[in-house]
Amino acid sequence: MTTWDNAQRLRESRKRAGALYARGKRVEKKDATALLEAVIQPGDRVCLEGDNQKQADLLAVALAAVNKEKIHDLHMVQSGVVLPEHLDLFELGIAKRLDYAYSGPQSQRIAKLLFGGKIELGAVHTYLELFARYYVDLTPQVALIAAVSADREGNLYTGPNTEDTPAIVEATAFKDGIVIAQVNEIVDKLPRVDIPGDWVDFVIESGKPFYVEPLFTRDPGAITETQILTAMLAIKGIYAPYGVQRLNHGIGFNTAAIELLLPTYAERLGLKGKIASHWALNPHPTLIPAIESGWVKQVHSFGSEVGMDDYIRARPDVFFTGPDGSLRSNRAFSQVAGLYACDMFIGSTLQIDLQGNSSTVTADRVAGFGGAPNMGSDARGRRHPSQPWLQAGKEADPDSPAALRRGRKLVVQIGETFGDKNVPLFVEHLDALKLATKLDLDLAPVMVYGDDVTHIVTEEGIANLLLCRNNDEREHAIRGVAGYTNVGRGRDKKLVQQLRERGVIRRPEDLGIDPLDADRRLLAARSIKDLVRWSGDLYAPPSKFRNW
Amino acid sequence: MIIIASDKALPPNNTSASTDSWYESSARQRVENLLDANSFNEFIGPELRETSPHLPLFDLPEQFDDGMIVGYGRLDGIPVLVAAQEGRFMGGAFGEIHGAKLTGLLRAARDIAWLPVLILFDTGGVRLQEANAGELAIAEIMRALIEARFAGIPVVGLVGGRAGCYGGGGLIAGCCSALAVSEQGRISVSGPEVIETNRGLEEFDSKDRALVWRTMGGKHRRLIGGAEVFADDTVASFRDAARFLIKHAPSMSLEMLEAEQFRLTQRIEQFGTCADAADIWRSLGATKPQSIPALPHPDFVALANDLQEPHYVAR
Amino acid sequence: METLNYRANAPQRAKGSKRQVIVGVVASGNLEVLAERVLPDSECEVDIRTAAEGFGEVWQAVVADFVERRSPGGLKFSINDGGARPDTVALRLAQAVSAIEGERT
DSSP states (O other): OOOSOHHHHHHHHHHHHHHTTEETTEEOGGGHHHHHHHHOOTTOEEEEOBOSSBBOHHHHHHHHTSOTTTSOSEEEEEEEOOSHHHHHHHHTTSEEEEEEEEOSTTHHHHHHHHHTTSSEEEEEOOHHHHHHHHTTTOOOSEEEEEEEEEOTTOOEEOTTOOTTHHHHHHHHHTTTOEEEEEEEEEOSSOSSOSBOGGGOOEEEEOSSOOOBOOTTOOOGGGOOHHHHHHHHHHIIIIIHHHTOOEEEEOSSHHHHHHHHHIIIIIHHTTOTTTSSOEEEOOOOGGGHHHHHTTOOOEEEOSSOOTTOHHHHHTOTTTBOBOTTSSBOOOHHHHHHIIIIIOSEEEEOOSEEOTTSOEESOBTTBOOOOTTHHHHTSOOTTOOOOOHHHHHHHHHHOTTSOGGGOOOOOEEEEEOOSBOGGGOBSBOSSOHHHHHHHHHTOSSOOOSBOTTTOOEEEETTEEEEGGGOOSHHHHHHHHHTTSTTSHHHHTOOHHHHHHHHHTTSEEOGGGGTOOGGGOOGGGSSOSSHHHHHHHTTTOOOOOGGGOOO | OOOOOOGGGSOOOOTTSOOSBTTTSOHHHHHHHHSSTTOOEEESOGGGOOOOSSGGGGTOOOOTTTTEEEEEEEETTEEEEEEEEOTTSGGGOBOHHHHHHHHHHHHHIIIIIOOOEEEEEOBOSBOGGGHHHHHHHHHHHHHHHHHHHHTTOOEEEEEOSTTOBOTHHHHHHHHSSEEEEETTOBBOSSOHHHHHHHHOTTTOOTTOHHHHHHHHBHHHHHHTTSOSEEEOSBHHHHHHHHHHHHHHOOOOOHHHHHHHHHHHHHHHHHHTTOSSHHHHHHHHTOSOGGGGGGOOHHHHHHHHHHHOOTTOOOO | OEEEEEEEEOSSBOSSOOOEEEEEOOSTTOEEEEEEEOSOTTEEEEEEEESSTTOHHHHHHHHHHHHHHHOOBTEEEEEEESSOOHHHHHHHHHHHHHHHTTSOO
16 A cells, blocks of 8 residues: 655654754754754755855754764755865764755865765755755755744744745755754744744754855955956956846956946946846945946845845845845845846856866865856746847857847856966866866866857957857967966967957957056945945945954 | 144145055055155165065065165155155065165264155064064164154154054154054054964954954054044045144154153053953043944044043154 | 076167156065166067066066067066066066156156
């Protein structure tokens, strides 16, 4: 006789086991580990919430403290491997298998554990892809999440850092999983309900704010002249001719420079209202001057940013805010927005090869890519037209009939030809390939595939790969902006010159830009303090960014 | 002679001077824009390649001016001698040549030129690679500075650079006739990392930048009488400050030293038990000390003038 | 430290009459360039002391492009390098010529 409610009955037994430590839904902080030992079973798929921003830090510590005789061989499915405890789980033998999307600060240690066989790697995903798998074959049995506050019924207020929570909870709660939330505090009345209480099984009051990394704060004081030059090139050579209004920016200094040049350089070019008005973007502090200057119509955010909450609250016309006035972010929806509703992604990387493939993975660092592979890819399912999308499609395929021609998303890689410590941006072969060999992976961890990349911007110029008609042209378009790297010096000068004559490669002088004009005085803000001033003192940067 | 230095007496901003950020400018840009156009004449310029004899021994790169620019120029027509440290080269640290250039300038001020001296500080202290020579240089500079002041020459320090004014630089600054400091400027002898290393994280968390600035930054120095003028972070504002302080700098005398000793004794009595700069500001009469770090320049200047310690004399 | 020296013929004399200029500072990833008008009008020279060893080929390529683009005849460039990237080197050289030719100060 087939039974059809096994998962429901398992869920009920987990709940009963956990209830020993709870009063209603509430569990004391000191009982957190005991609760996890009661609810989780060996081999479970567990989602420990944490991405490149917020972290369910109390629950991470509690999970790392479980008795591994009781709980072991967990399959962790989570956006970010960020906290030391995330990897302690594997070192201690509590967890065995990992599917994830991003690892920033732990990228070196995760590499060691992978090489040492302590982690069985499923795959390195993009955020959206991992969320998608929560609904197909990686549905969590237990989700450990973080929120700002809960009421007595277990309704949750996530505050501005909603981020991944709705995607995780929906997958877990509606497929018979258990949802455990850490909250900063339990209150009588929530400012707003982000997660309904009947989707939440247990609530632990942590007594202090969950950790949030200020990942999207770039100090304008650290922006170099060369980065400003690349930003000028991008604005004049890509934003302007395509008329890019809907876009996403990466987190690097080059794109921070672009944000800070909008109210100055781009304004002088007469581009206000014509570019950069609608964004899928975290609340970058460096976007404040553009917002205050009236450039930005609307911003939807993956998460919040430390110190930006009051500013966002005071600019509801620009940001998505709840009836309580605070930001409502949502990583899954913003990733979808970046994929389908943005005409351009522009971001930095660590390595670009001769085909235009790029990766931030190096031989000893397994950084996940977070959202970049999703932002930085063409949406094949897209059907709505827009000027930049149509124009890019036409450049790539001028001969097809217009009505049947796909458009193209502009996927732009921007950077200096040499990075930190004179490490070249351009390489013959990505380190990701070596890593794949070493770990016996089916796929090398590529962040943005070459066939999605439309433009590469360096201080030497812009390569428009849409206009390349074969692999040889493509390779030389890349070599032609690779500066004095080995790849750049390996160019055929005549071929590069021909590409330049066709506009495939454009130098600063071709765009009427004098590199000597790339001056820090062009930046709308040159320090964090300037950003605070632009914000009318609403932006409250974390202490580590202050010099006052 | 005792004067009361007050920001109130400052003339309005000279709009002809540069509005460039002092903090962002290089030492050469500061000198160029601080002085009247084309009036600067450098002594021992980079073309003479009078570089450090020590750095090559450590396989380290030299700078042609050894990070110290000295020369003569005019400030609103007034002839002045100027020294400027480049805070990005070796953290603006004092070495043998670097220090000798300033010593020479101060001696020339007394013996030859009889002109006011401006020192544009931007230094982390003594260059580790030239430890003894650097320490000696600090001592020589202090001596030359005091001698110049005894001879009636005003020596004015301007602090607002990336490296702050630390170590021996803090000692030299303390010997100056008067100081102008901006919000970004920091004046201290031991730097934040040194304090943390020697006294522990509980004593001083060097990564807590708000704490660093609250304890050593320009606003605090202005409020406790460690600097006479609080300048905005523009070359123009420092230019105004320099002009004002040259005019009003006290001469060195026994009377002045006694007054300064009295002021410092009073200061330690009044604030010695305060655990944090904010406590000092509160006891100075600030009603909202926590808001002081964020105050814009004109608001802070107004507040500082209100709170200024009574009988605040020169150094 | 590594010392490198390049001499080249320059088709044109650098404009202007300024005797010398200095741009940049010696810091990590940065460099100073002292340009002096001390050579015959048809010659130029670049003298480098760099903290980053083993980049001779890159320097040579940067200098060759620079001489081709700017033709700094009559100028001797003396560089103290704190390990600057080639793009920064090219920028400072261009700034130095621009300054000595009097386009900017």
